[in-house]
Amino acid sequence: xxxxxxxxxxxxxxxxxxxxxxxxxxxxxxxxxxxxxxxxxxxxxxxxxxxxxxxxxxxxxxxxxxxxxxxxxxxxxxxxxxxxxxxxxxxxxxxxxxxxxxxxxxxxxxxxxxxxxxxxxxxxxxxxxxxxxxxxxxxxxxxxxxxxxxxxxxxxxxxxxxxxxxxxxxxxxxxxxxxxxxxxxxxxxxxxxxxxxxxxxxxxxxxxxxxxxxxxxxxxxxxxxxxxxxxxxxxxxxxxxxxxxxxxxxxxxxxxxxxxxxxxxxxxxxxxxxxxxxxxxxxxxxxxxxxxxxxxxxxxxxxxxxxxxxxxxxxxxxxxxxxxxxxxxxxxxxxxxxxxxxxxxxxxxxxxxxxxxx
Amino acid sequence: xxxxxxxxxxxxxxxxxxxxxxxxxxxxxxxxxxxxxxxxxxxxxxxxxxxxxxxxxxxxxxxxxxxxxxxxxxxxxxxxxxxxxxxxxxxxxxxxxxxxxxxxxxxxxxxxxxxxxxxxxxxxxxxxxxxxxxxxxxxxxxxxxxxxxxxxxxxxxxxxxxxxxxxxxxxxxxxxxxxxxxxxxxxxxxxxxxxxxxxxxxxxxxxxxxxxxxxxxxxxxxxxxxxxxxxxxxxxxxxxxxxxxxxxxxxxxxxxxxxxxxxxxxxxxxxxxxxxxxxxxxxxxxxxxxxxxxxxxxxxxxxxxxxxxxxxxxxxxxxxxxxxxxxxxxxx
Numbered sequence: 001x002x003x004x005x006x007x008x009x010x011x012x013x014x015x016x017x018x019x020x021x022x023x024x025x026x027x028x029x030x031x032x033x034x035x036x037x038x039x040x041x042x043x044x045x046x047x048x049x050x051x052x053x054x055x056x057x058x059x060x061x062x063x064x065x066x067x068x069x070x071x072x073x074x075x076x077x078x079x080x081x082x083x084x085x086x087x088x089x090x091x092x093x094x095x096x097x098x099x100x101x102x103x104x105x106x107x108x109x110x111x112x113x114x115x116x117x118x119x120x121x122x123x124x125x126x127x128x129x130x131x132x133x134x135x136x137x138x139x140x141x142x143x144x145x146x147x148x149x150x151x152x153x154x155x156x157x158x159x160x161x162x163x164x165x166x167x168x169x170x171x172x173x174x175x176x177x178x179x180x181x182x183x184x185x186x187x188x189x190x191x192x193x194x195x196x197x198x199x200x201x202x203x204x205x206x207x208x209x210x211x212x213x214x215x216x217x218x219x220x221x222x223x224x225x226x227x228x229x230x231x232x233x234x235x236x237x238x239x240x241x242x243x244x245x246x247x248x249x250x251x252x253x254x255x256x257x258x259x260x261x262x263x264x265x266x267x268x269x270x271x272x273x274x275x276x277x278x279x280x281x282x283x284x285x286x287x288x289x290x291x292x293x294x295x296x297x298x299x300x301x302x303x304x305x306x307x308x309x310x311x312x313x314x315x316x317x318x319x320x321x322x323x324x325x326x327x328x329x330x331x332x333x334x335x336x337x338x339x340x341x342x343x344x345x346x347x348x349x350x351x352x353x354x355x356x357x358x
Numbered sequence: 359x360x361x362x363x364x365x366x367x368x369x370x371x372x373x374x375x376x377x378x379x380x381x382x383x384x385x386x387x388x389x390x391x392x393x394x395x396x397x398x399x400x401x402x403x404x405x406x407x408x409x410x411x412x413x414x415x416x417x418x419x420x421x422x423x424x425x426x427x428x429x430x431x432x433x434x435x436x437x438x439x440x441x442x443x444x445x446x447x448x449x450x451x452x453x454x455x456x457x458x459x460x461x462x463x464x465x466x467x468x469x470x471x472x473x474x475x476x477x478x479x480x481x482x483x484x485x486x487x488x489x490x491x492x493x494x495x496x497x498x499x500x501x502x503x504x505x506x507x508x509x510x511x512x513x514x515x516x517x518x519x520x521x522x523x524x525x526x527x528x529x530x531x532x533x534x535x536x537x538x539x540x541x542x543x544x545x546x547x548x549x550x551x552x553x554x555x556x557x558x559x560x561x562x563x564x565x566x567x568x569x570x571x572x573x574x575x576x577x578x579x580x581x582x583x584x585x586x587x588x589x590x591x592x593x594x595x596x597x598x599x600x601x602x603x604x605x606x607x608x609x610x611x612x613x614x615x616x617x618x619x620x621x622x623x624x625x626x627x628x629x630x631x632x633x634x635x636x637x638x639x640x641x642x643x644x645x646x647x648x649x650x651x652x653x654x655x656x657x658x659x660x661x662x663x664x665x666x667x668x669x670x671x672x673x674x675x676x677x678x679x680x681x682x683x684x685x686x687x688x689x690x
Contacts, residue, residue, distance in 0.1 A: 053442065321395060
């Protein structure tokens with residue numbers, strides 16, 4: 001209990017001076033600065049090389065609207081990783097595809113797309129979310145109650161979700177057809193900002209707020225830092241893990257809804273390469289694989305950096321094999337950078353001996 | 359803190375300052391394929407390049423994802439659209455999944471041509487190398503020729519979701535039912551998931567289940583490789599006929615040994631060339647008419663009909679056959 005109260009107090013303090021200190025602290029987050037620097041570097045290089053074409057509004061919009069699918073999955077992986085004890089979610093894209101397929105198949109049987117497109121859109125989003133939450137709950141139950149290792153459990157559910165999606169869709173793509181409001185969500189802009197990107201930013205902000213300001217977020221960070229201590233401090237670990245993986249499922253379902261909105265179709269093997277890239281995003285964002293630390297804003301910027309890089313390669317017609325290589329390089333760079341203090345560019349001395357920190 | 363904010367402001371200013379756009383002289387046609395590393399699309403790139411060489415004033419290139427994933431292909435198309443291009447030629451992973459992005463391309467005024475996507479709605483012209491049912495029937499005639507028109511046979515497909523493969527298998531079945539009453543189709547449309555190893559295991563299962571089977575017809579280009587391996591291991595070379603879709607170079611070993619009597623295919627190089635040719639015609643606002651000549655053998659008298667959307671469906675008769683005697687003529 002003591003640890004819990006102490007941590008609460010730190011968060012609850014809101015005096016002005018503290019605020020300034022926190023602001024300064026926010027800007028001195030090495031990971032965030034590094035990510036921002038990478039973003040600007042890539043953007044400037046690409047802009048110069050393309051003599052400005054890369055930063056024309058159309059390309060910026062196109063890149064922004066490509067981000068949400070992977071970004072939401074990256075957020076899910078982040079939450080799972082923060083929860084510690086090997087937390088990870090490999091079933092994200094499989095669940096997203098399953099939710100999207102069930103959504104389209106079920107709703108188009110009940111609601112007519114031509115006469116009531118708004119009702120269709122609402123029903124589709126709700127169904128998709130429901131499937132995602134159910135799938136997330138399954139993961140949560142297996143991991144919190146039956147104590148399965150997350151990586152094995154989500155690998156299993158990934159195959160289960162994929163299998164279900166194949167059986168339901170008979171292996172082919174499920175078309176939604178043209179539905180006005182869905183098309184607006186997937187392809188339209190408001191004040192120059194793609195709507196799906198705005199949705200992504202809103203969800204990310206919400207997730208970030210939960211992590212930072214809610215008791216749930218605090219407990220999650222504590223569990224991830226030291227599960228045993230958190231248990232002695234009276235945190236219901238089982239319920240926390242269950243909720244976390246349910247949230248991951250909900251995030252995956254939202255990715256599924258956006259996939260449908262953008263492609264007006266869903267398929268079981270869509271985004272098979274997303275599993276590893278979502279993990280890459282989280283690791284690049286400085287989310288510690290051991291759990292207990294990670295910032296949502298870093299996840300957003302790490303997603304952005306990957307998007308800029310990958311779009312740069314596509315924009316200049318580089319081979320995508322080279323892109324995979326570049327991403328691997330980037331990952332190594334980021335892992336190294338955690339040993340490098342970005343402020344004064346000096347190497348932090350490695351901790352001597354066995355680390356007891358855990 | 360203030361210094362850092364200033365840095366960020368300067369960086370942002372830099373980016374917006376470079377916002378000048380330079381004019382492009384050449385017309386740009388970009389071909390987007392499923393996976394640039396596959397030998398099929400490496401061959402297609404030759405055709406794309408050849409078109410660019412033959413037409414000064416046109417810049418052609420082939421791009422695609424490093425993994426055969428529909429999501430990555432979509433991103434490649436989106437990023438390609440964002441640069442100033444005039445035409446897109448797309449070989450989609452899945453025709454339904456690219457409807458959205460191709461619709462956006464058409465809205466942007468980009469000329470869109472597709473290949474192997476006869477159900478695509480958001481395209482101006484879809485080009486097919488041949489009528490799929492006719493190709494299936496053709497492969498079946500070759501199989502029947504090898505089998506002497508009688509005995510049990512079966513067909514393979516990459517997956518039941520691969521529309522063209524299913525059409526070939528169905529076309530072959532219809533042809534056999536009509537022309538060869540003594541041929542008995544058993545266990546049709548086995549799925550190999552485009553994997554020679556899966557095809558090998560399936561073929562072994564079928565040999566156990568139907569020891570008297572006489573013929574196999576492959577669907578995906580690697581099916582014959584797996585089936586032929588199973589036939590060789592069972593010591594049935596010369597007793598069981600194996601043929602179907604396949605690439606001459608990959609199948610060379612089995613064509614030599616006689617495990618495969620022959621493969622049928624179309625040349626991706628020609629398909630790449632013709633897609634770009636078609637994009638060029640559309641850019642120049644030339645009419646597309648039934649029976650027209652696109653300047654490549656097999657596409658010299660194309661059949662033009664209305665597609666499923668607003669676009670046209672252009673069908674050639676560009677299939678090629680290879681056997682032990684002539685496979686060396688095709689370097690792919």
